[in-house]
Amino acid sequence: MDTRSRLHNALARSHVPKLARHRLRPLLDQRGQPKVVSGDQAVVAQMTRSDGALRALRIPLSPDSGRGWPAHYGMIHDQLPDAVKLWFPRAIDVLDGGLPLGSQSVPAVLMEWIDGPTLLQAAHRAATDGNAAVLRALADALRDLAESFQTHEVVHGDLAADNLIVRVSGELVAVDLDSLAWTGYAPRSMHEPTMVHRFRGRRASGAQQDAFATLVLYVSLMLLAEMPELRERHGDPPTAHGGAILFSSWDLADPATSRVFTDVRRRVDDEARRLVDLLRQACLSEAAGIPDILAEAFDGAPLSPHAAATWSEPGQVAQKPEPKPATSTWDLSRVIDRIASQEDGFVQTVRKPEPVLPAAPDPVLAERARLREAIARGDDAEVLRSAVRLADDPVAQLYKIDVERVLAVGYQKRIADAARQQRDELVLQIAAEAELRHLPMSQASRRLIRQSRERLDVRDRLQVALADNDRTSLADLAVSGDLVVLGDTDRESLQQVLRALEWPNMQRALETDNDLIILEAFDEELFGGPEAVPTAVRHRVNLATARLAWIRDVRAGLKQRNVIELARLFATAPPGGAERLSAAERQRAERMIQQQAALDGLETAIRTGNDGEILTSLHEVERVGARIEDAFIWSSLRHVVERASLVERILDAARADPVDDRQLAHLLPVAKTLGLMHDPSFHDDVAWDMLELRVMQGAAMRRIRRALATDDDHLIAQTAWPDVAGAVPLLTSAERLRVEDARDRRKRRS
Secondary structure, three states: OOOOHHHHHHHHOOOOOOOOOOOOEEEEOOOOOOOOOEEOOOEEEEEEEOOOOEEEEEEEEEHHHOOOOOHHHHHHHHOOHHHHHHHOOOOOOEEEOEEEEEEEEEEOOOEOOOOOHHHHHHHHHHHOOHHHHHHOOOOOOOHHHHHHHOOOOEEOOOOOOOOOOOOOOOOEOOOOOOOOOOOEEEOOOOOOOOHOOOOOOOOOOOHHHHHHHHHHHHHHHHHHOOOOOOOHHHHOOOOOOOOOOOHHHHHHHHHOOOOHHHHHHOOHHHHHHHHHHHHHHEEEEHHHHHHHHHHHHHHHHOOOOOHHHOOOOOOOOOOOOOOOOOOOOOOOOHHHHHHHOOOOOOOOOOOOOOOOOOOOOOOHHHHHHHHHHHHHHHHHHHHHHHHHHOOOHHHHHHHHHHHHHHHHHHHHHHHHHHHHOHHHHHHHHHHHHHOOOOOOOHHHHHHHHHHHHHHHHHHHHHHHHHHOHHHHHHHHHHHHHHHHHHHHHHHHHHHHHHHHHHHHHHHHHHHOOHHHHHHHHHHHEEEEEEEEOOHHHHHHHHHHHEEEHHHHHHHHHHHHHHHHHHHHHHHOOOOOOHOOHHHHHHHHHHHHHHHHHHHHHHHHHOOOOOHHHHHHHHHHHHOOOOOOOOOHHHHHHHHHHHHHHHHHHHHHHHHOOOHHHHHHHHHHHHHHOOOOOOOOOOOHHHHHHHHHOOOHHHHHHHHHHHHHHHHHHHHHHHHHHHOOOHHHHOHHHHHHHHHHHHHHHHHHHH
């Protein structure tokens, strides 16, 4: 069933969850207005139910943005597994048919109100308190959320520091689910991710965008855990809409010129620096590589369990987001009043008199001063930070023209710098951000943007043609002159075209797996560059070259009967080299090498004087059929064999059950005379000291048993005690009891 059919079924079903018939009323602020938090696509009003439970009422900012809510949130309710719903607000209910407002119908969603700070606020408070354990716990919770989404193939679409709320238990909850998608389902309209967490690369899928946002948040939390004081110098205020924990959108767009990247990398340790480098790599990489970079960041940095740190510390209260004025196409007050006057249980809102608001606090005045100073010196980065912090300050709006002027100059400078570095994608990314901020561009900047777009278009056409192996398009590009716009890269582009035309021949050669054919098909001029062919092909060509050279040297060694050279060649043989020889050549070479190695090992063992090694080497010589022609070696072997025979007889007596101590008593003195006490055959379980002890124990046991045969208590006790050799424990249980009884009787008599 396709997506369109699923959507129609969702709209037509009769079991869409409806708002529970509880009495609801909105909570009011100091001015008697509903407490409302504004986002990019919707406003959220905090409501209280008649049973005391808090609920979040979500209303779209425009009819278009909320048109698909009933079907979308119905799909979330029906299709997502419970394991994923743990990361979302609970009790999501869609107001079936919408909320009637005159001739209009306002879509509405009612869900759990999460009692906790946003991730941005939580990170700010933990960094301010220097609480590294909480910061690591937040990073761990973020990793759990990301891995759960990946496991169930769920895409949030707008993971950001203020779209993640921290429960009292320390778990994260993802809100703003308008762009939520999963395998087999995607909403009709998906809004752009928050700017500071948006990947600036081209062709980023939803999953890749989520991975980039997760990486930015995860690295920021881990860096603050190492250096909490970084929060004082970087990032946005905890109440900033779409704010950054540590890295701003400009820092992520151009890490090379970012003061944050430079400052952080200089201050943190090696492990944290590795995370910074991974984030920098992600900023400069293609979108397809970002999930792998995120996995490397997770795998390389084990975290302590996030359950070890909780948010509700004694004496602390979680901060709520500061309400932001809603800019909606609806009359929000009328919507709230309409909800409060519903006949099915809602009550009328009671408004309080509007109090006199206090004067602006000193921090606002200080921020205004910083904004003026930044405008005066043309510091576009500081101007942007101050402007974000003062987004709700009406006085700061007076500087709007100056702010836009400084920001426009900064963007134009960044575009020029990126163009000089021939970073066309970065030029377009900066231009897109400038367009989102409605900043004017100079004629020179527009020309640079246009040139970058043309170059990227030609590169895209070239890459598509190469990827599709479209020879006609490649030929058209080669003769049309379009490649000229690539400037210094024109020669390389032509080389790519030629390589594409020759590539089928190279592929056929690789399929034969014949080293000679592969080397004949490989054109060094076309394919010799470091990135001209895939790494696997380059390795295969190098392997073919090494194999042919190795086979040539082996055959020369066989012809000269140079065993030393053959041994060296086989020790350094390239993979599969030996298999390229004929069976007769391989067997002959291996036999010569084995025989020479066996003779060398025997000579070495004789020089060391180790009988065990000599015997082992002699067996190897016999196995491989090597001939011993040295008379000195034969004379040395005779003495070794005699000593080995004596040692073997001793070991057989020691390992007999019971131990043949009489035989040991005869053999040990002979072995001692020959100096075999330290022979390696006498190891831990059959040590020389143990053998001598067993001889003593055997003699003592025989004396005790002769005394037991007399049944004389005095003789038995005198023979068994003192038990110097430890023979008594080796007796049978009955014998031990008789010895103990004799000793006790002797003690009583004395």
